Amino acid sequence: MDYLTIALPKGRLLEPAVEMLNQAGVFTSDVSDDTRRLVFDDPDRRSRVILVKATDVPTYVQYGSADLGICGKDVIDESRKDVCELLDLKMGRCRFVVAVPASSHVTDVSGLGFNSRVATKYPYVARNYFASLGVQVEIVTLNGSLELAPAVGLADAIVDITETGRTLRDNGLKVIADMWTSTARLIANRVSYRARRSDITEAVQRLSEVMAGQ
Amino acid sequence: MSLRRKQIPGGLRDYLPEELARRRALERRITEVFNRWGYREVVTPTFEFVDVLESQTGYALKGSTYRFFDPDGELVALRPEMTTPIARLVSTRMRTELDPGRFWYLANVFRYADPEVGHRREFYQAGVEIIGSGSVFADAESIALCIDCLDGCGLRGFGIDIGHMGFVNGLMRDIGLEDRVSSAVKAALLRQDLVGLKSIVGELGLSKRDNERLLALGDLRGDESILVAGADIAGNSEQALSALDDLKKVVSRLRSLGAMGPVSIDLGLVKNFDYYTGVIFQGHAFGVGYDICGGGRYDNLLAQFGYDSPSTGFAIGIERVLAAVEQGNPGLLNEPRTVSGVVTFEESLEPVALADTKRLRQSGIVVEVELDARPLDTIFERAVRIGRSFVLSYSRGTDGLRCDVFVRGENREQIASRLREVLPSRRFFLSCLETDHTER
Secondary structure (H helix, E strand, C coil), X not given: CCCEEEEEECCCCHHHHHHHHHHHCCCCCCCCCCCXXXXXXXXXXXXXXXXXXXXXXXXXXXXXXXXXXXXXXXXXXXXXXXXEEXXXXXXXXXXXXXXXXXXXXXXXXXXXXXXXXXXXXXXXXXXXXXXXXXXCCEEEECCCCCCHHHHCCCCCEEEEEECCCHHHHHCXXXXXXXXXXXXXXXXXXXXHHHHCHHHHHHHHHHHHHHHHHC | CCHHHHXXXXXXXXXXXXXXHXXXXXXXHHHXXXXXXXXXXXXXXXXXXXXXXXXXXXXXXXXXXXXXECCCCCEEEECCCCHHHHHHHHHXXXXXXXXXXXXXXXXXXXXXXXXXXXCCCXXXXXXXXXXXXXXXXHHHHHHHHHHXXXXXXXXXXXXXXXXXXXXXXXXXXXXXXXXXXXXXHHHHHHHCCHHHHHHHHXXXXXXXHHHHHHHHCCCCEECCHHHHHHHHXXXXXXXXXXXXXXXXXXXXXXXXXXXXXXXXXXXXXXXXXXXXXXXXXXXXXXXXXXXXXEEEECCCCHHHHCCCCCEEEEEEEHHHHHHHHXXXXXXXXXXXXXXXXXXXXXXXXXXXXXXXHHHHHHCCCEEEECCCCCCHHHHHHHHHHXXXXXXXXXXXXXXXEEEEEEECCCCHHHHHHHHHHHCCCCCEEEEECCCCCCCC
């Protein structure tokens, strides 16, 4: 049987994800994103880890280049990729929030309107959120340093993820709406999930046991 | 120049001759199997009234048909699938020929899809419909035929999952879920979103037992023994129990048909069309990230067109099977090498050369005619590049008509004797196409 390929995101989720896979015995070799290596094999377990940019995990999984992947729900929803969500790994917890400058007179989302610009790295999630509330705003897509956008007049509000809210406060922003909480998920390619059901079910089982033991 | 002038819309594609030849080879393999099982081909229009096409295709296709007004002001749409048009055709035009009617089609269908998500907007399907039989043996036949087609394509290592709408629906009804919740549960099962399923079910405040029964839908997949596990979950739901009974009969029939090899049972299987009512199935293959085929029973669809007739069928995604076959068995669908050549001639010999060309073509040899009277070297270079096996050149020599044949490849002698057979009155001067021709 081919190696079971697991796509993992470089960055903050990598270490806890690898630790979890190690404990579950799904993938027992070391993985590090300090080197240039992107592919790590565990010949004993016949599994392989590939390191990709966090936002690319659903893409590798949807197209079947990886059977499994671990990434945040925020990334899955924004990517709109067609993948199976198998398990909530309950780590990498962060909140989606709408924030405005602390000095703003706006106190909730309904205070935003046609003239408001909202900066975000998550245009799809943000657009859906405002549409579901019937609030029409202009979405501005940025790739980083969102906190800056209101300060320099680029946007009236931002939609971003935050763990503690501290960075937002330090940058003079206040949260006016908690949208939802995102956690890391185990995702699977639709066909792998059928064609390699027993391998994948076993991995899910072991990961659940590790989580139950924590 | 506008950028658009060199583009086609996303999600569409062209086929170049070699790719198309492989696709056609695959289509031939599939449709030959359809014919062998006694099915007959039908064709329906590429676009029809929206009222027909969207009658019961369900949430999966809502907002994903290409609709437009024709100049009469009628709202029409490109067909997003073939089952509904065939149901319309049979209920309105072929009622007397049924009991049951077995039909096949090969057609392109159109669905609006976000090309970013990797789905095509125009794709090709081959499929069948068995109209007028409510027997589970019709479902078994449809599944076995689908497997025979995939085998016939040379596809290896594919799997077929079989389920039953009655099991999922019966279970949800037994638990007493509202329609809104049932739809959400089915949507989660369709996406195989187990985290979503858990969160929907968790919010319902059901008994522990009912909670487990619903969550089991995400997990009840395997060999026949799953049917026993299913009976535990089904409880007193007659609908769910009768679904299990149907599946038992299908399995037994498939075994007799020698088609159980790739089959698994998946009691949580649901499909993206609302018209399915009974046994449903779908197939997957290594190397293709999507289902390659799917189908099932749709007993209420024809009633939409005023003719209540139980029916079942399936569709195979041609491009997806093509990708799977080429990955698992490269070269399998390449065209067999046929004898083919190029004819060139001096102007005055046109009548002779073209009369010979006609006879060669009649005998089944592929012949192209040189149109621009280019030098032989140019013709040779091109002939080799596009894989022609010979060049036939007519010229006027010192003692009249001269026919030179430049042949290529290992079976030079065979090709030459074939030409002599078709044109016995010609004397051929034989040379090799690949080597230096100047010595001639």
